[in-house]
Every structure is written in structure tokens, then in C-alpha cells.
Amino acid sequence: MNTSALKHLTIAALLAATLTNAPAALKVGDTLPDLTGYHLEGTLPDSLKGKVVVLDFWASWCGPCAESFPVMDELQKKYQDQGLAIVAVSVDEKADKMEAFLKRQPVTFVVVRDAEHKLVGIAEPQTMPTSFVIDRAGKVRFLHNGFHGSRTRAEYVDQIESLLKSNP
Amino acid sequence: MKSILLLSAAAAVLALTSGCENVKPWERGNLTDYTMQPDRTPLPSGQIQHIYFSREEATGGSGVGGGGCGCN
Numbered sequence: 001m002n003t004s005a006l007k008h009l010t011i012a013a014l015l016a017a018t019l020t021n022a023p024a025a026l027k028v029g030d031t032l033p034d035l036t037g038y039h040l041e042g043t044l045p046d047s048l049k050g051k052v053v054v055l056d057f058w059a060s061w062c063g064p065c066a067e068s069f070p071v072m073d074e075l076q077k078k079y080q081d082q083g084l085a086i087v088a089v090s091v092d093e094k095a096d097k098m099e100a101f102l103k104r105q106p107v108t109f110v111v112v113r114d115a116e117h118k119l120v121g122i123a124e125p126q127t128m129p130t131s132f133v134i135d136r137a138g139k140v141r142f143l144h145n146g147f148h149g150s151r152t153r154a155e156y157v158d159q160i161e162s163l164l165k166s167n168p
Numbered sequence: 169m170k171s172i173l174l175l176s177a178a179a180a181v182l183a184l185t186s187g188c189e190n191v192k193p194w195e196r197g198n199l200t201d202y203t204m205q206p207d208r209t210p211l212p213s214g215q216i217q218h219i220y221f222s223r224e225e226a227t228g229g230s231g232v233g234g235g236g237c238g239c240n
Contacts, residue, residue, distance in 0.1 A: 057194065059194065059196075059197060061196070061197050061200040061201075062200075091194040091195075091197075092197060093197045093198070094197070097197075117194065117195070120194045124192075125193055125194065126193060127193055128193050128194060128196070130193075
């Protein structure tokens, strides 16, 4: 093999190695993708347009997720008339585990399951749970890694109230 | 030059084919399964540890202590 061909091969291999590890996570400032394109199990809201959305990734095996659900349910009930929509995306591999969890902890917000891990694969949350707070224009404005009890609740309230005040 | 390129190519190939894969935070469902727990019977394990640290001098380090006097 001559040096030129080897050089090209090396560059290609290094590029491939770089691309394999390239982060592509959903972050603050990004636009929320259309959730209908990810084969989510369950019923999504008719339209999220013009709404403040909390997109929460959770799992039945995650302790802080169980802690977060009553708080999110309370927020949903309090702010839904003003335009809040909480969408909880379960990443459970087994649907029955998710259903058993929801039986123990019934909620009023929308719960769907990302069985194929397509949506979570592009959002790439670093912890469980992770939630994205999205403004009325569909832009991710805040990111919550984990759930830390009253501290996270207070942050949610502040952020949701400030986003609800803004015009679509 | 050629040896550097060869080394780089080998490093890149190793990085791509090492077979190491980080488990993503959302893929830990199976790891949290009951069958994956190192100690599935915490109560009997605690009792056994208690007997060991009470009766044997050369034990400890499992979150319990004792000098082997048999008095605790």
C-alpha cells in the first residue's frame, strides 16, 4: 500500500472514530422535533403548538422518577388551563413494567413509551429522569438533569410561569 | 511518516472495534432487575455478617465491626 492511500485510509478511520462518538444531544436553544415521527406508543396531544411543554424522560426502574411524578401531576393540574402540556416519555423496555408503575402512580399528564428508543436516542439525556422545558415557540429553554425534590419543583414553577406569560 | 500513519490507523481501528460500549442512562433497565442484584437476601446476609463479626476475629470490612469477643 502506498503512503497516499494509507493517508486517506487513516483520515477516513479517524473521521469514523470521531463521528461514532459525536454528541448529538438535544440542548437548550434547539427546536423540539416533531414527536409524531418517533413511533411512540400511546396517544400524543393533538397539538403542542403554542404550548409550554415539559418533555420528561423517565423509567419505572428509576427512583427519582417516581418522586417527580406527583410534582409533575400537580403542575399539570395547576397550569394546564394556561397552556402547559407535560409529556412523559417512558424508556422502559417492557411495557408491563411501565403500566404497573402507572397503576401505582396514576397521573393526569400524557405518558407515552419510546419502545424503540428513537426519541431518547436523539435527546440523549445524561441522567434519569431528564426533562426539557420548551417555550411556546417550540424552543428548548431549560434542562433538568435528575429530580432534586423541592429545589427542582421551585425551578419548574419559576420557569413554567415565566414561559406561560410569554406570547406564542 | 509511514509508521506514524500505520500507528494512527491501528489506533483508530482499535477504537472502532474494541467492543466497549457505554450503557446509556436510558438503557439501565436490565441492570436494575432483581436478578442483577449482588445480594438478593439482605436480611439473612446481615444476620450472617453479625454472627461472623461476633464470633470471628478475622472478619470485618463489610460495614460491621467487632473484635471477636462474642459480646455484641
